[in-house]
Amino acid sequence: xxxxxxxxxxxxxxxxxxxxxxxxxxxxxxxxxxxxxxxxxxxxxxxxxxxxxxxxxxxxxxxxxxxxxxxxxxxxxxxxxxxxxxxxxxxxxxxxxxxxxxxxxxxxxxxxxxxxxxxxxxxxxxxxxxxx
Amino acid sequence: xxxxxxxxxxxxxxxxxxxxxxxxxxxxxxxxxxxxxxxxxxxxxxxxxxxxxxxxxxxxxxxxxxxxxxxxxxxxxxxxxxxxxxxxxxxxxxxxxxxxxxxxxxxxxxxxxxxxxxxxxxxxxxxxxxxxxxxxxxxxxxxxxxxxxxxxxxxxxxxxxxxxxxxxxxxxxxxxxxxxxxxxxxxxxxxxxxxxxxxxxxxxxxxx
Numbered sequence: 531x532x533x534x535x536x537x538x539x540x541x542x543x544x545x546x547x548x549x550x551x552x553x554x555x556x557x558x559x560x561x562x563x564x565x566x567x568x569x570x571x572x573x574x575x576x577x578x579x580x581x582x583x584x585x586x587x588x589x590x591x592x593x594x595x596x597x598x599x600x601x602x603x604x605x606x607x608x609x610x611x612x613x614x615x616x617x618x619x620x621x622x623x624x625x626x627x628x629x630x631x632x633x634x635x636x637x638x639x640x641x642x643x644x645x646x647x648x649x650x651x652x653x654x655x656x657x658x659x660x661x662x
Numbered sequence: 663x664x665x666x667x668x669x670x671x672x673x674x675x676x677x678x679x680x681x682x683x684x685x686x687x688x689x690x691x692x693x694x695x696x697x698x699x700x701x702x703x704x705x706x707x708x709x710x711x712x713x714x715x716x717x718x719x720x721x722x723x724x725x726x727x728x729x730x731x732x733x734x735x736x737x738x739x740x741x742x743x744x745x746x747x748x749x750x751x752x753x754x755x756x757x758x759x760x761x762x763x764x765x766x767x768x769x770x771x772x773x774x775x776x777x778x779x780x781x782x783x784x785x786x787x788x789x790x791x792x793x794x795x796x797x798x799x800x801x802x803x804x805x806x807x808x809x810x811x812x813x814x815x816x817x818x819x820x821x822x823x824x825x826x827x828x829x830x831x832x833x834x835x836x837x838x839x840x841x842x843x844x845x846x847x848x849x850x851x852x853x854x855x856x857x858x859x860x861x862x863x864x865x866x867x868x869x870x
Contacts, residue, residue, distance in 0.1 A: 544789050559681070569687075616683060
């Protein structure tokens with residue numbers, strides 16, 4: 531199937547920019563996307579071909595504007611929603627909860643770390659982003 | 663940090679989205695929180711181009727190993743204890759004075775993880791994927807590799823299964839070197855095919 535992912539031979543995309551000594555992951559969230567994808571794959575939630583196809587179905591303009599790990603994240607969200615494992619509604623609700631919690635923590639106490647879940651949180655995993 | 667979150671806000675950032683997804687998957691018992699740090703640590707610090715460099719140095723030192731490597735990459739690489747995800751179907755391409763090989767994945771960013779680690783950003787970028795297949799000499803020159811006009815360039819586009827790795831030419835003047843010393847000459851880019859090993863240090867302190 532041809533689509534935006536079929537980039538071979540396309541003109542006008544600019545120079546190849548190479549950065550010396552770049553880190554394996556640029557941002558903390560990329561580590562988590564990498565891990566979540568591989569762990570859900572290993573757990574059999576989907577296979578690599580399904581993942582690739584989910585990326586290929588992305589909106590073409592968005593595909594070009596987003597990074598590799600955003601493609602992965604999109605694919606995971608899309609497939610887990612389609613399979614009813616984690617629905618989009620659940621995801622948005624949880625994202626809103628996390629945001630509310632961290633802003634409450636920021637204004638209320640000295641615990642202003644963005645990713646830190648306050649103790650007693652309902653989401654056991656949300657607060658344990660490994661520190662750099 | 664975003665000031666507040668409601669359903670009418672702009673779409674959440676990737677950082678927030680993955681945090682939400684991860685917490686839900688953990689809560690549902692579908693992923694093990696301990697495994698997250700483990701897999702990140704593995705690919706950030708333990709699996710990388712040093713693995714591939716060991717394979718190359720061994721092939722340079724042992725002609726019989728080189729034969730096996732070119733005949734069945736996956737098996738020969740496994741002899742050195744290297745293998746796994748995204749390295750199940752390895753094909754090793756030998757550079758010669760007449761042929762230079764370079765690897766791409768135009769459709770996504772497939773890459774031989776067990777030997778090279780995770781791909782650099784430029785390899786995943788749209789410009790590299792688009793251009794290396796139509797103007798390889800120009801892209802290679804931009805990346806600092808000028809090839810002789812008579813050298814044939816072969817560009818290998820990964821498919822869903824096959825993962826390629828280039829076996830570069832051993833630099834002259836390295837006769838009698840130990841495998842360890844040879845491996846230090848082999849950069850990640852030399853195994854992608856966008857550089858060649860040399861015994862002259864090229865500016866940067868660490869090999870790419």
